[in-house]
Structures are given as C-alpha cells and as structure tokens.
Amino acid sequence: MKITIVAVGKLKEKFWAAACDEYLKRLRPYAKVSVAEISDVDPARAGGVDAAREREGTGILAAVPEGARVILMDIEGKQRSSEGFSRHMDELALRGESELVFVIGGSDGVSDAVRARADEAFSFGPITLPHNLARVVLLEQIYRAFKISRGEPYHK
Structure with missing residues (x-):
C-alpha cells in the first residue's frame, strides 16, 4: 500500500520533524x-481567507495522484477507534485501494474543491489539534493500524 500525507504547512520545530521521522521509519x-x-498561504497577502484557502487547495490537489483515495482530516469527519481505523484500512486494501492520501488542511480549513475531491472524511474527535500535532497523531495511528491488523504487540 502507498500512503501519502498531504499537509499544509512546514514543520518548523525539530521535535515535530523528529516525531514524524520516527513514525515514517x-x-x-x-x-x-x-x-x-x-506551503501555507498568508490570508493578508492572498487577499483574504478564501483566496488563501483556494491557493492552498490548488497545491493540495496537485499533490494528489490520480486514482488515489482521498481521506480528508476534518473535525466533522467520521470518528473511529484505533481498532476501527485498522479495520477500515484493511477493508480499503481488500477493495483494492492501493493508494491512500490523507489531507491535513491549513489553519483556515480547505477549499471547496478539496472537499469535493475527498472520498471520505476522518476525525480525531471534536478537539482542535495544532496541525503539526495532527500530523504526528495521524502517522502514529496509521502505524498502530498496521500493528493491530497484523496482531503485533504495540497497541495496548
């Protein structure tokens, strides 16, 4: 399976990058x-929040390979337990979804075009996470999903 996380914004602090690198490894x-x-777009320089979201959305959509299943990380998305997320990943693989793209939008959300391209939305719950932390949590949950699926120790 090929998984891409498309995230608006760069990891500026070394500890975020180190955490992501550890889970990628x-x-x-x-x-x-x-x-x-x-790249995140400053609304003040883009002509407003909507214009910034549109520019970020263009970048997001350009990073999505054709035919990939797009899962938008969204507070309004479906919530799943770690076990449920693992089962869902297995179901996607069994259906032949070999390329997944998870999208983490910018601080002002994502454009309508990105929402329209998303095949589903997933939420970590009603809490608000900084985007850097959301990236780390997503990587950790993907790792946990594989460990659960294979019955390997880790998730308890």
Whole structure:
C-alpha cells in the first residue's frame, strides 16, 4: 500500500520533524508512506481567507495522484477507534485501494474543491489539534493500524 500525507504547512520545530521521522521509519516495513508539504498561504497577502484557502487547495490537489483515495482530516469527519481505523484500512486494501492520501488542511480549513475531491472524511474527535500535532497523531495511528491488523504487540 502507498500512503501519502498531504499537509499544509512546514514543520518548523525539530521535535515535530523528529516525531514524524520516527513514525515514517517505523512504517517502512508495512507500507510506502511519504509526506507532501504544501506551503501555507498568508490570508493578508492572498487577499483574504478564501483566496488563501483556494491557493492552498490548488497545491493540495496537485499533490494528489490520480486514482488515489482521498481521506480528508476534518473535525466533522467520521470518528473511529484505533481498532476501527485498522479495520477500515484493511477493508480499503481488500477493495483494492492501493493508494491512500490523507489531507491535513491549513489553519483556515480547505477549499471547496478539496472537499469535493475527498472520498471520505476522518476525525480525531471534536478537539482542535495544532496541525503539526495532527500530523504526528495521524502517522502514529496509521502505524498502530498496521500493528493491530497484523496482531503485533504495540497497541495496548
């Protein structure tokens, strides 16, 4: 399986990058996982929040390979337990979904075009996470999903 995380914004602090790198390393035996960072756009320089979202959305959509299943990380998305997320990943694989793209939008959300392209939305719950932390949590949950699926120790 090939998994890409498309995230708006760059990891500026070393500890965020180190955490992401650790999970990317742990994921190597299970799937080809990569991160595509999209530059965040300052609304003041873009002509407003909507214009900034549109420009970020163009970058997001350009990073999505044709035919990939797009899962938008969204507070309004479906919530799943770690076990439920693992089962869902297995179901996607069984259906032949070999390329997944998880999208983490910018601080002002994502454009309508990105929402329209998403095949589903997933939520970590009603809490608000900083985008850097959301990236780490997503990588950790993907790793946990593979460990659960294979019955390997880790998730308890």
